[in-house]
Amino acid sequence: MTPPDDIGAGGRRPARAPGARRLTRHRLFWPATFLASLLLGNVAFTHDFFAVRVQNGHLYGSLIDILQFGAPLILVSLGMTLVIATRGIDLSVGSTVAIAGALACEHIATAKDPGSLPTVLSAITLAVGVAAAIGLLNGLLVARLYVQPIVATLVLMVAGRGVAQLITDGQIISVSSSAYKMIGGGYWLTLPFAVLLAAALVAVTSFVTRRTALGMLIESVGGNPVASRLVGVRAAGLLVMVYVVSAVCAAVAGLMISSNVSSADGNNAGLWIELDAILAVVIGGTALTGGRFSVGGTVLGALIIQTLSTTIYTLGVPPETTLVFKALVVMAVCLVQSPAFRARLSRRRRPAASAPAVGDAGVRQQEVHP
Amino acid sequence: MAAPPGPRTPTRTDQPVLQARGIRKAFPGVLALDGVGLRLFPGEVHALMGENGAGKSTLIKVLTGVHPPDEGSVSVDGSLQRFAEPLEAQHAGISTVYQEVNLCPNLSVAENLLVGREPRRLGLIHWSALYARAARLITELELDLDVRLPLSAYSLAVQQLVAIARAVDLEAKVLILDEPTSSLDRDEVAQLFSLVRRLRDRGVAILFVTHFLDQVFDLCDRVTVLRGGRLEGEYRIDELTPVTLVHRMVGSELRTLDELAETSRTASAAPVPAETPFLSARGLARSGAVQPYDLDIHRGEVIGLAGLLGSGRTEAARLLFGADHADAGGLRINGERTDLRSPRAAIARRIAFCSENRKAEGLIAELTVRENIVLALQAARGWARPLSRARQDEIAARWTEVLDIRPADPEAQVRNLSGGNQQKVLLARWLLTDPELLILDEPTRGIDIGAKTEIQKLVTRLASEGTAVVFISAEIEEVLRLSHRVGVLRDHRLVATLLNDPPLTPDRILGTIATGATS
Structure with missing residues (x-):
């Protein structure tokens, strides 16, 4: 099991003030620092990067854009965080994004009155309901049939895109519904509605996981499934729940994406978003091996990824190299987060310091009960 | 109490094939072996006995090159050896079969037998030669297996036999069997023993580690007993009875405890057998x-x-x-x-159960002391009826005090506590459920x-x-x-x-x- 990043490299004792050390050991320190430096770096290229202006009662600016375009990723990552905390993974979220968008747009496009609120509400209910069923299926495969999460959700990752295309007949469905447009493209209280929606869901999730015992029990199941069973934790119910939450979050993200462009594209909506989401979770400090999770860290992680995408566009990086650029930056983030890498760096800087023991792996297995 | 090896007459007059002298091995905080010796003669089955923690595993790891000893020497056929890694010990003719079968169940029996030294032709695996050589090895050992079937087609016992066959084919002079029978049933044990006897008759020296006393008396010629990391002694099996062997393992000082046991008994009077x-x-x-x-x-x-x-x-x-x-x-x-x-x-x-395996079955290592303590109670209540944080803090503070858990910081990660304190955390967890x-x-x-x-x-x-x-x-x-x-x-x-x-x-x-x- 990898130690969470706030532990740092155990016995290392650099000469830092205790306050500073506590700060750097906070689990959100590295993601927050990285996001801040990424944002500041942008100012060097775009002087009015931090400028936010009001126009027609709406806020505009690069920061607002990052929040708005990042909202779907934040939602998908939110659900993914809970799944990963249980030692699972949900690869089907990208397909769920596509299915939800396709269902909603198809429903609205074929309705008599596409602009009316009841039509949009029933479209939303339909999309979220079907997503919940997808999550239920994933959860039951994992919790009841003991299929490995990566395999269980791979099924729908692949097949789900087909389902989405089936719903849209392989076409891109355009809708013109001002009520539907609100979800991903509208404004409320000067802010993009999508940002408010994402913020609300993040707040609800944080509240529910930390104010009830849900968070602790999820961490317990992910941290040590055997011990959790012996303590009487009902893991199956928790597992099903996190996969349902993940799918519902993906559905809301799907509604946002399709609403923003007023169309559903079964092929490309949410393509590879599951990988960005996993990355956001990991950058946020939740280990893929399960256990402790951090919703705040995940939000920071998702914002880092979105800021990176925005930066690439504003920098004018040639399109054919954008992915390489992104890969390099992500690798840097992951290295900075890795306690082993940091330990190695500081060892190189202070060659006199004795290297931490490279742990004779066999020693742990000894019968050492004197 | 640690009698040096030597004075006892070996059952055979020839030179030991494997001899360890004065082995000392320390791990941080633990002296695992202190001046331990061992002699193995060709054509004998030798039991290595001792309680949990006596140093058996460490000794085996020293003999097989997993751990270099801090002091002492290991010699094979009279020549001094310094094994830097397990492969060198194998080349010197010491093979080991561990308790868990270290083979690949999805590969064929033949592949498992010869993996790493497959017969090759033009750089590619020569399959027909591979199967022929594997089949020859199997027949030599008087086993009846289809070497083309996947290993998983056979029972655990047969897999154990395959592991032994693999070890023996490495031209083994010494075969170390580390608790090979712990997961086998009686018939399977008999099957394994007959193979061991055949190998013994061919002059292989076999070191046999087990917790089953019957098997020692059934199979072995001589016994080396370790106690608390020291050599207790080396015996011919006919010098011992099961009772004396257990005494050697556990320590003779027990005899004097008879009266002490009476006075130090803290158990209250037995309860009146209730309805x-x-x-x-x-x-x-x-x-x-x-x-x-x-x-x-x-x-x-x-x-x-x-x-x-x-x-x-x-x-x-x-x-x-x-x-x-x-x-x-x-x-x-x-x-x-x-x-x-x-x-x-x-x-x-x-009903509450504190597992012997604190790390694997008890603690959630990355959660705090407080969370570990309230976990069983919270799990019983379900997630929707949370104990309030104030209540959790109060519970954690109370039990930290009652059981004197140190450090007295309920927010410490439980993995950073010492073994005794971790145990107290688990006790607190269960006592809380009354x-x-x-x-x-x-x-x-x-x-x-x-x-x-x-x-x-x-x-x-x-x-x-x-x-x-x-x-x-x-x-x-x-x-x-x-x-x-x-x-x-x-x-x-x-x-x-x-x-x-x-x-x-x-x-x-x-x-x-x-x-x-x-x-």
């Missing part, structure tokens, strides 16, 4: 784990379970908690028939004497307050000090349930373990 026992097991069993056994546990009673490691102590206890599901027999709790399908069902019946039956599996293992005494006192107090306790420990004195009755296990069978009044002696328990008889 109905809290829990009553009849013919409870699980195949491969524990033979059918009967046990009644009354309120306020401490039942000790004694037996060597691997005798089925833990397995028997797990059935009482639903950690494993019994496949035969029945349980009554308060006189009412019950089937414990899961730990959750047992917890609902107010159990009627508390099952403690090796609660004092690997913890310091202070914490140990506190836990023993706690057991006594709980029993006097009416809690039923099942206390499992490898330390017989400890079991006798605390228990009203003692169940003795041997070879996965509960061979006797003895009343500890008048007080039993450790000798009596050891005798029961050794002979399996009730008197």
Whole structure:
């Protein structure tokens, strides 16, 4: 099991003030620092990067854009965080994004009155309901049939895109519904509605996981499934729940994406978003091996990824190299987060310091009960 | 007490094929081996015996090049060796088969036998030669296997035989078998033994590590006994009886403890056998784990379970908690028939179980002390009925104080605590659920004497307050000090349930373990 990043490299004792050390050991320190430096770096290229202006009662600016375009990723990552905390993974979220968008747009496009609120509400209910069923299926495969999460959700990752295309007949469905447009493209209280929606869901999730015992029990199941069973934790119910939450979050993200462009594209909506989401979770400090999770860290992680995408566009990086650029930056983030890498760096800087023991792996297995 | 090897007459006059002298090996905080020696002669089966922690595994790891010794020497055929890694030991003719089969079940028997040294032609694997060579090896060892079938097509015992065949084909002069029989049934053991005897007759020296006494007397020619990291002695098997062997393993100082046991007994008077026992097991069993056994546990009673490691102590206890599901027999709790399908069902019946394996089965390492303590109670309540943070803090603070958990910081990660304090956290977790039956599996293992005494006192107090306790420990004195009755296990069978009044002696328990008889 990898130690969470706030532990740092155990016995290392650099000469830092205790306050500073506590700060750097906070689990959100590295993601927050990285996001801040990424944002500041942008100012060097775009002087009015931090400028936010009001126009027609709406806020505009690069920061607002990052929040708005990042909202779907934040939602998908939110659900993914809970799944990963249980030692699972949900690869089907990208397909769920596509299915939800396709269902909603198809429903609205074929309705008599596409602009009316009841039509949009029933479209939303339909999309979220079907997503919940997808999550239920994933959860039951994992919790009841003991299929490995990566395999269980791979099924729908692949097949789900087909389902989405089936719903849209392989076409891109355009809708013109001002009520539907609100979800991903509208404004409320000067802010993009999508940002408010994402913020609300993040707040609800944080509240529910930390104010009830849900968070602790999820961490317990992910941290040590055997011990959790012996303590009487009902893991199956928790597992099903996190996969349902993940799918519902993906559905809301799907509604946002399709609403923003007023169309559903079964092929490309949410393509590879599951990988960005996993990355956001990991950058946020939740280990893929399960256990402790951090919703705040995940939000920071998702914002880092979105800021990176925005930066690439504003920098004018040639399109054919954008992915390489992104890969390099992500690798840097992951290295900075890795306690082993940091330990190695500081060892190189202070060659006199004795290297931490490279742990004779066999020693742990000894019968050492004197 | 550590007699040097040498003065005893070896059974054979020739030179030892493997000889270790004055081996010393320390790990941080533990002196695992201190001046240990071992001699292996060609064509003998030699048992390496000792209690848990006596240093058997470390000695094997030194002999096979996994750990270099701090002091001492290992020689093969009279020439001094310094193994830097296991491969060098293999080249010197020392092969090892470990308890868990280290083979690939999805590959064929032939591939498993020859992986890493496949016959090649033009750089590609020469399949027909591979199968032919594997088949020849199998016939030589008088086994009957289809080498083309995947290994998983065969039982665990046969897989063990394949592992041995693989080891022997490495031109082994010395074959080390580390508890090869712990997961085999009787017929499978017989199969394995006949292979071992054939190898012995060909002049291979076999070092056999086991916890089963019968097997030692059945198979082995000589015995080396380790105790607490020191050499206790080297014996011919016909010099020993099961009882004397157990004494050598456990330590002769036990004899003098007879009177001490009486005076230091802290157990309260046995409770008056109540109307109905809290829990009553009849013919409870699980195949491969524990033979059918009967046990009644009354309120306020401490039942000790004694037996060597691997005798089925833990397995028997797990059935009482639903950690494993019994496949035969029945349980009554308060006189009412019950089937414990899961730990959750047992917890609902107010049964608690502290596993012997704190790390793997007890603690959630990355959670805090507070979270680990409230976990069982919270799990029973379900996630929607959370204990408030204030309540959790109060519980954690109270139990940290009551059990003197250190550091007294409920927000410390439990993984950073010492073994004794981790054990106290687990005790707090279960005491919080106010159990009627508390099952403690090796609660004092690997913890310091202070914490140990506190836990023993706690057991006594709980029993006097009416809690039923099942206390499992490898330390017989400890079991006798605390228990009203003692169940003795041997070879996965509960061979006797003895009343500890008048007080039993450790000798009596050891005798029961050794002979399996009730008197």
